[in-house]
Amino acid sequence: MNGNIYHDKRAQWVVYIVFFVSLGLIPVMQADPFLLNQLAVFGIYGLLAMSISLCWGTGGILNLGQGIAFGMGAYGMAMTMQMQSQDPEFSPLPSFMSTNGLEQLPWFWEPFWSTGGGIFLALAVPTIFSLIFGALMFQARVSGPFFAIMSLAMLSAFYILVLDMQPYTNGANGISPRMPLEVAGYSLDPYSPAAYWLIFGLLFSLTVLAKLLNQSKFGQIVRALREDPERVRFLGYNVALYETLIYAISAFIAAVAGCCFTILIQYVSPDQFDVVFSITMVIWAAVGGRLSLIGAIIGAFLIQGSESYLGDQFLNSWHLILGFFFVIIVRFLPNGLAGLLEMLLAKRSRSSTEESPPHGRAKSPAAANAEKAGV
Amino acid sequence: MGGVLEIRDLHKSFDSHHVIQGFSMDVVEQTLSCLIGPNGAGKTTLMDLISGRLKPSSGSVRFRGDELSGLSESDIARRGVGRKFQVPAVFKELTVRENLEIAFSREVNPFRNMLKFRDKAMLAKLEEVSVLVNLENRLSIVAGLLSHGETQWLEIGMTLMQEPQLLLLDEPIAGMTEAEVDQTAKLLREVRQHSTLIVVEHDMGFVRRVADMVTVMHMGTHFAEGKIDEIEANQNVREIYLGTEEDAA
Ligand SMILES: Nc1ncnc2c1ncn2[C@@H]1O[C@H](COP(=O)(O)OP(=O)(O)OP(=O)(O)O)[C@@H](O)[C@H]1O
Ligand SMILES: [Mg+2]
Numbered sequence: 001m002n003g004n005i006y007h008d009k010r011a012q013w014v015v016y017i018v019f020f021v022s023l024g025l026i027p028v029m030q031a032d033p034f035l036l037n038q039l040a041v042f043g044i045y046g047l048l049a050m051s052i053s054l055c056w057g058t059g060g061i062l063n064l065g066q067g068i069a070f071g072m073g074a075y076g077m078a079m080t081m082q083m084q085s086q087d088p089e090f091s092p093l094p095s096f097m098s099t100n101g102l103e104q105l106p107w108f109w110e111p112f113w114s115t116g117g118g119i120f121l122a123l124a125v126p127t128i129f130s131l132i133f134g135a136l137m138f139q140a141r142v143s144g145p146f147f148a149i150m151s152l153a154m155l156s157a158f159y160i161l162v163l164d165m166q167p168y169t170n171g172a173n174g175i176s177p178r179m180p181l182e183v184a185g186y187s188l189d190p191y192s193p194a195a196y197w198l199i200f201g202l203l204f205s206l207t208v209l210a211k212l213l214n215q216s217k218f219g220q221i222v223r224a225l226r227e228d229p230e231r232v233r234f235l236g237y238n239v240a241l242y243e244t245l246i247y248a249i250s251a252f253i254a255a256v257a258g259c260c261f262t263i264l265i266q267y268v269s270p271d272q273f274d275v276v277f278s279i280t281m282v283i284w285a286a287v288g289g290r291l292s293l294i295g296a297i298i299g300a301f302l303i304q305g306s307e308s309y310l311g312d313q314f315l316n317s318w319h320l321i322l323g324f325f326f327v328i329i330v331r332f333l334p335n336g337l338a339g340l341l342e343m344l345l346a347k348r349s350r351s352s353t354e355e356s357p358p359h360g361r362a363k364s365p366a367a368a369n370a371e372k373a374g375v
Numbered sequence: 376m377g378g379v380l381e382i383r384d385l386h387k388s389f390d391s392h393h394v395i396q397g398f399s400m401d402v403v404e405q406t407l408s409c410l411i412g413p414n415g416a417g418k419t420t421l422m423d424l425i426s427g428r429l430k431p432s433s434g435s436v437r438f439r440g441d442e443l444s445g446l447s448e449s450d451i452a453r454r455g456v457g458r459k460f461q462v463p464a465v466f467k468e469l470t471v472r473e474n475l476e477i478a479f480s481r482e483v484n485p486f487r488n489m490l491k492f493r494d495k496a497m498l499a500k501l502e503e504v505s506v507l508v509n510l511e512n513r514l515s516i517v518a519g520l521l522s523h524g525e526t527q528w529l530e531i532g533m534t535l536m537q538e539p540q541l542l543l544l545d546e547p548i549a550g551m552t553e554a555e556v557d558q559t560a561k562l563l564r565e566v567r568q569h570s571t572l573i574v575v576e577h578d579m580g581f582v583r584r585v586a587d588m589v590t591v592m593h594m595g596t597h598f599a600e601g602k603i604d605e606i607e608a609n610q611n612v613r614e615i616y617l618g619t620e621e622d623a624a
Binding site for chain 1 (some may be wrong): 426428447448449452453457458460464465466467468469473474476477478480482483485488489490491492515533537
C-alpha cells in the first residue's frame with residue numbers, strides 16, 4: 001500500500017524527534033539570556049496550542065475558556081513563589097494584603113507555604129474544576145457553539161472574580177513574587193538555559209504523551225465522538241465521560257503552562273484570564289492545524305513570532321491583520337498549515353501511485369488522496 | 376428457547392401525537408423477525424424506544440428479563456443491543472478500519488482504553504467481520520468515500536463488531552444493488568445462527584428470503600404477526616398497504 005507519508009506513524013515520530021532536538025539545542029548555540037527567556041515563553045504558547053489541539057482537534061470541543069486553567073495554574077504558582085519569600089514568623093502576610101486591610105493570611109493561601117503543596121494545588125485545582133465543569137456540561141449534552149459560549153462566560157466570570165477580590169489577589173496589580181522559584185534549595189533563574197530546558201522538556205514530554213493518547217483506543221473513540229457523539233453512544237461508550245476526560249487533560253496541560261508562565265515572568269495578573277488571550281490560543285491551533293499537535297505548536301510559534309517582529313510596526317492594526325489571516329485560513333485551509341502539508345504530500349504520493357499498475361480492487365487516486373490514518 | 380425481548384403495552388407520544396399506541400411483541404431467541412408497515416407506522420420510533428434513544432411514555436421493554444426503558448443508550452448497548460440506523464451513521468472522516476475498530480466495544484473504560492494500542496481480540500474480530508461484510512479490501516479507505524451499499528455494510532459490520540445478542544437493523548438494504556441485496560440476505564442468515572435480529576424492511580422479496588417471523592405495524596399498533604405466507608395472504612394487511620398507496624397516488 002502506497003499511502004501518504006503524512007500518515008506514516010514512523011515518519012511522524014521522526015519529525016517529532018527532529019523538531020524537539022533542534023529546539024533543545026538552541027541554548028547551546030544561543031547564550032543571550034533575554035532571548036532565551038523570550039523563546040522559553042514561546043514554549044508556553046506551544047503548550048497552550050497543543051492543549052487546544054487535543055481538546056478541539058481530537059475531541060471537537062471548541063474551548064474558548066482555556067485561560068481558566070492557564071490563569072489558575074499561573075496564580076497557583078505565583079502564590080507558591082510569593083509564600084517562598086514570606087517568613088512564617090516575621091512577615092507571614094504578603095505586603096499587598098496588609099495594604100488592603102487583611103490581618104491574617106486567608107485560609108486558602110495557607111497550603112502555599114509548602115512549595116510541593118502549592119505546585120500540586122496549582123495543577124490539581126484547575127484540573128478538578130474542569131472535571132466538574134466538564135461533567136456538568138457534557139452530561140447535559142451541551143456541545144458545539146453552546147459549549148464554546150459557556151466556556152467563554154465562565155472565563156469572563158473568573159476574570160472579574162480575580163479582579164474584584166483585591167485583598168486576596170491584589171486585583172489588577174497582580175502578584176509579582178520577588179524571588180525566582182526555588183526548588184529543593186536550587187533557585188531557578190528564569191533567564192537560564194535550565195529554565196528553557198524545563199519548559200521545552202515539559203513541552204516535549206507532554207506532547208509525546210498527548211500523541212500516544214491520540215493513538216490509543218481512547219483517542220480513537222474521542223475522534224469518533226467529534227464526528228458523531230450519538231453514534232458512539234450506541235456503540236456502548238459513555239460519551240460524556242470521554243468528553244470530560246479529554247477536556248480535563250487539556251486543562252491540565254494549560255495549568256502546567258500557567259505554572260511555567262509565572263516561573264518565567266515572575267508576575268501574574270488578571271490578564272492571564274483575558275478573553276482575547278484565550279481566543280488567540282484557538283487561533284494558533286487553527287492556523288497551525290488543530291488536528292495536528294505539532295502543527296498547533298508551530299502555529300503558536302509562527303503567530304507569536306511574527307507578532308514580536310511585526311507587531312511593533314503595525315501596533316494597533318496587528319489584531320486586525322491576525323483576524324484577517326484567521327478568516328483566510330478557516331475559509332481555505334480548515335485544517336491549517338498541517339492540512340496544507342497533508343494535501344501537498346498526498347499529491348506527491350498520488351503521482352507516484354499512478355505509475356504503478358492498479359491491482360485487485362485498487363483504490364481510485366481520489367480515495368488514496370483522502371486516505372487518513374488519524375493523527 | 377425463550378423470549379429475548381418482551382415489549383408490553385408500549386406507548387409513545389410526541390406532544391399530542393400518539394405514535395406508538397399499546398404495542399406489544401415477543402421476540403424469540405435466534406430468530407430473524409421482520410418488522411413491516413407503511414411509512415410513518417412507527418417502526419423507527421419503536422427501535423428508538425428499544426435502544427434508548429427515546430423514552431417511552433408508558434409500557435415496558437424487557438431484554439432477557441431486565442427492564443431497558445430508563446437506561447441510557449450506552450448502557451443498553453453494553454447489555455448487548457446493537458443498532459443500525461435508517462440513515463446510515465458511520466464516521467465518514469475515519470477509515471473503514473477505524474470505524475470497525477471503534478465499534479469493538481468490549482472495553483468501555485476510558486482509562487484502560489488510554490493504555491490500549493494493539494488489541495489481539497479486536498484484530499481477530501476485525502478480520503472476521505470485514506470478510507463477512509465484504510470490506511476486507513476497503514479497510515484503509517475513508518468511510519465517506521464508500522458507495523451507498525458499502526456504507527450499509529460498514530454499519531452492519533460495526534454492529535457486528537459490538538458482538539451484540541440482539542441486532543436492530545433499520546432498512547439495511549436501502550440503496551443496494553441486486554447483487555448486494557443477495558449478499559446481505561446471506562449475511563443476515565449467517566448472523567442469525569448466533570444472534571437475534573429485528574429487521575425493518577419494506578422490500579417484501581427480501582423479507583420473504585430472510586424472515587422467520589413477520590410483524591406488521593400500523594399506526595403504532597401491533598397489527599398482525601405470522602409467517603410470510605400468512606401475512607401476504609392477510610386481507611387486512613393488504614388493505615393498509617393499498618390504503619397508503621391510494622393516499623400517495
Ligand atoms: N421526534 C418526533 N417528533 C414528532 N413526531 C415524530 C418524531 N419522530 C417521529 N415522529 C412521527 O412518528 C410517526 C412514526 O415515525 P417513524 O419514523 O417511526 O415511522 P417509520 O415506520 O419508521 O416510517 P418509515 O417507513 O418512513 O421509516 C411519524 O408520523 C412521524 O412523523
Ligand atoms: Mg423508519
